[in-house]
Amino acid sequence: MGYQETLASIPEDARNRVPGAVAALASCPDHRQVASNIEDETALAEHHFRHLLEDLADATHHGLGPAEAWRQAFQGSRLRGAGLPPAQCPQMLGRVKTLATRAIAVAGASNGSLTKAEAEHELRGRAGQPALGWAEPFIRAALLGRTPVWVTFDRASPGSSPFLNLPPDREGLRVALGLGHVRPDEPLVLLACDYAKTGAPSLHRPTVADAGAAPHYYRPRPAPQEPWGLTAPLAPNVRGLAPQPELVMPECPCAGLALPFQVV
Helix, strand or coil, rough: HHHHHHHHHHCCHHHHHHHHHHHCCCCHHHEEEEHHHHHCCCCEEEEHHHHHHHHHHHHCCCCCCCCHHHHHHHHHHCCCCCCCCHHHHEEECEEEEEHHHHHHHHHHHHCCCCHHHHHHHHHHCCCCCCCCCHHHHHHHHHHCCCCCCECCCCCCCCCCHHHHHCCCCHHHHHHCCCCCCCCCCCEEEEEEECCCCCCCCCCECHHHHHHHCCCCCCCCCCCCCCEEEECCCCCCCCCCCCCCCEEEEECEEECCCCCCCEEE
């Protein structure tokens, strides 16, 4: 359901406030993309989109500025994109994190057994290896990320690591996966995870609510019938790298990590 159709379906008082709320977002440089994404959104079912717009109108009505109003609105609408049917769930999911962020997660999962620096050392040392050694419980217990967790997969070979057919270099990965929030000089950890062994979490098509307060690299896929979203490759995309499928899911441990993982 599109923005205009959904807007027409909500109560009049909210309907009269939503365009002003979206215009206020558009006037704010940090939230201009939010406004554009709301107007282009296609992945939310009507009742979920209606809920998001009504929450935005309500937050604005209570005097919140555009940024805080949006933050309040999107919280209740995450993981509301169409769910991927179990028969279509890929066997292998791919997740990219910066080495520093991954080290923080592993250190946290160690309950004090590892500092961030020690966790980073373990990750570097275990990259490319067929075993995780004594740090395995911590590496596997570390969350893949916070809700929503963004993942990709290989459309042609959903049972294989998606990184096999992605560029092997840091810049190629940043561009193809739309990782504009990652600095070009930051080392990356590539995590391929077995979906079933990771707990078979619900997988959803991403929406503007999942992008939340960091919408700059999310673009709604203009095909409402498709079961997953597509990344927006970063410009300049001099290699002509194709958009990659993207899904979101709840936070979960890295229990299904396939070895070896890579650091680039």
